[in-house]
Amino acid sequence: MTKKIVIAGSGFAGMWSAISAARAVSLAGKDNDVEITIVSPTPNLHIRPRFYETVFEEMAPNIAPLLAAVGVRHLAGTVETVHALQHEVVVMQNGGERITLPYDRFVLATGSGLFLPDIPGLKAHSFNVDQLANARKLEAHLRSLANKPETVARNTVVVAGGGFTGIETVAEMPRRLREIFGHNAKIRVVVLEQAPDIGPDLGPIPRPVIEEALAECGVEIKVSAGVAAIDAEGVTTSTGERVASNTVVWTAGARANPLAAQINGDHDRFGRVHADQYLRAKREKDVFVTGDVAMVATDDKGHVASMSCQHALSLGRVSGHNAAAELVGLATHPYSQPKYVTCLDLGAWGAIYTEGWDRQVKMRREEAKATKRAINTQWIYPPAPDRTAAFAVANPDYIIVP
Numbered sequence: 001m002t003k004k005i006v007i008a009g010s011g012f013a014g015m016w017s018a019i020s021a022a023r024a025v026s027l028a029g030k031d032n033d034v035e036i037t038i039v040s041p042t043p044n045l046h047i048r049p050r051f052y053e054t055v056f057e058e059m060a061p062n063i064a065p066l067l068a069a070v071g072v073r074h075l076a077g078t079v080e081t082v083h084a085l086q087h088e089v090v091v092m093q094n095g096g097e098r099i100t101l102p103y104d105r106f107v108l109a110t111g112s113g114l115f116l117p118d119i120p121g122l123k124a125h126s127f128n129v130d131q132l133a134n135a136r137k138l139e140a141h142l143r144s145l146a147n148k149p150e151t152v153a154r155n156t157v158v159v160a161g162g163g164f165t166g167i168e169t170v171a172e173m174p175r176r177l178r179e180i181f182g183h184n185a186k187i188r189v190v191v192l193e194q195a196p197d198i199g200p201d202l203g204p205i206p207r208p209v210i211e212e213a214l215a216e217c218g219v220e221i222k223v224s225a226g227v228a229a230i231d232a233e234g235v236t237t238s239t240g241e242r243v244a245s246n247t248v249v250w251t252a253g254a255r256a257n258p259l260a261a262q263i264n265g266d267h268d269r270f271g272r273v274h275a276d277q278y279l280r281a282k283r284e285k286d287v288f289v290t291g292d293v294a295m296v297a298t299d300d301k302g303h304v305a306s307m308s309c310q311h312a313l314s315l316g317r318v319s320g321h322n323a324a325a326e327l328v329g330l331a332t333h334p335y336s337q338p339k340y341v342t343c344l345d346l347g348a349w350g351a352i353y354t355e356g357w358d359r360q361v362k363m364r365r366e367e368a369k370a371t372k373r374a375i376n377t378q379w380i381y382p383p384a385p386d387r388t389a390a391f392a393v394a395n396p397d398y399i400i401v402p
Helices: 012-027 064-070 132-147 164-181 207-217 258-262 309-328 365-379 387-392
Strands: 003-008 034-040 073-083 088-093 098-102 105-108 112-114 156-160 188-193 219-223 227-231 234-237 242-244 247-250 254-256 287-289 341-345 351-355 360-364
Touching (some): 064 073, 064 387, 105 309, 132 164, 132 247, 156 164, 164 219, 207 219, 227 247, 351 365, 360 365
Parallel strands (some): 003 105, 105 287, 156 188, 156 247
Antiparallel strands (some): 073 088, 234 242, 351 360
8 A cells, every 4th residue: 555645734844844854855765655745835945034035936946847746746735734644734725615634644844924913003014024925015115105205204124133143134224225226315224122131132243243233234123122113104112212214124032833833742942843853753653743843952051943944954854754764664764953053144244154052153144145145056956856856865864964
């Protein structure tokens, strides 16, 4: 009887899980014995790390030819419910028909979404770059401002959240506004961070460089200042300050996809499922979790995978291999990703590249910017739709960052 692997999500972790599973099945000579299905609304890989940019035509490559080349079926729809005890999932297909898919192994790779707390006006009056549609909406809004009378609020953008995404978004904003309003336009770009320092999760070592870069780009930094309320004309901070702005961009935090809550077991504060080193959900038989829904150690020094593309690329390869390996008699592979780097885009100033969890600065300005361009336009993109080429880089111990 044909064994079935169902993968929910076609992001970085889901796509690589599917390719790696297909590779394992092929290695075992069981191509006709295992069916691999990936479920997502469309067969596209959304290049989410680039949504602070504006070249939207490059940000959702079609992976249907790649999936076909490696023998993976794509089902257009969304997994709604996971019935682990029955080994089946309920899928709402794009056409509106609800179907049930049985599985022998299930891989949850549905990623994460922007955290939207209960702040007055946040949902009604803010923008974000969490999904491609949201990034397009922000760009359309910014372009539309050129047709409105010039005011301080029109010419001011506030980015709420001074983490990785917030910094990359705000660093690009002066360039975007001058492109719309003209080089000599009087603009104001502000980033709000509720912590005492900008980039609180990035640590103290790169912070002076980040502060220098944002200052040179023309970004105003306000720390110890969260968001108390947002309306169409501006934002009120937790310190009581009023900043007039027609454009407030929310970037403060992410949470695992709600499907993760349906997987029995412990979850961390982001909603991620605790997984073992093989990426099995610890309390759910035959379920693997990967990417932004997986809480797992990257090494033996206490570090945990971040909700990032860097970790998803490797997590996907390991989860897919292990899901298939258990069905075809191959050895499973423990997840390990001891090397950690960051490459933070800092707009016209350049970029900063760090290594290690303490983020030692190794490159800056244009040198780091060249690396960032390579990451954003080459390294994280899907491989060519060629079975041999894709399998060559889909092994679970493939080194993402050399």
